[in-house]
Amino acid sequence: MVLLAALLWLLPVRVLSAYLDRPWIPVFLDEYPLAVCNDGSPAAYYYRPGMEGSRRWLVYLDGAGWCWNAESCSHAWQRSHGTSTTLPRTKEALMPRAMRFLQWGLFDKVRSPIADAHIAFVKSCSNDAFMGDRPPLINFDPISYPFSQRGVAGWHFRGRRIVESVFLDLRKRTGLGERFGDRVIYGGCSAGARGAMATMDFISTNTQFVGKAGV
DSSP: OHHHHHHHHHHHHHHHHHHHHSOOEEEEOTTOTTOBOTTSOBOEEEEEOOOTTOOEEEEEEOOOOBOOSTTTTOSHHHHHTSOSTTSOOSHHHHHHHHHHHSSSGGGOTTTSTTTTSEEEEEOOOSSBTTOOOBOOSSOOOTTTSOGGGOOGGGOOBOHHHHHHHHHHHHHHHHOTTSSTTOEEEEEESTHHHHHHHHHHHHHHTOHHHHTTOBO
């Protein structure tokens, strides 16, 4: 009984230690003017460094939010997933969310078959399954016409640009594709999986985004 109690006490400490070893970091795509959410705020991804010497990357597209016309985009769920303004902006602020959702399955640092990989978890904020590339259809002043009052004609749908910018940013920040033999695993869940499937050929054959890496 004493041993069991000790193990139960140590488990959160071990999980916390693993997290602190390679913490998730929020990265906002401020340098890429077309990589924006529905409301025009900069898109973002959560990045976790790989193990030292790793030449593998996982680019994983989030699955929350997808709509295709005024009716399907009219719900509060889509609007809440159309902005980056509510996302954590520091690794400390991101930590509780990452501890809850980004420590298991593919993201498990011990059990995952790609535990060594550099990971970019691309947040969904464009409601287009990462496939769109359309500016707002109307001109407006974002201050006098805030996102909470805007119809879809005033939304950005720039999911494809978000994906492109993530790959460009990873190339610049982490050296993705600098060497032959570099490997990228590209996918996602739900709407993100659909987006990865639709953009796979374009991304994997474009050296601007993947360099010398295989996908």
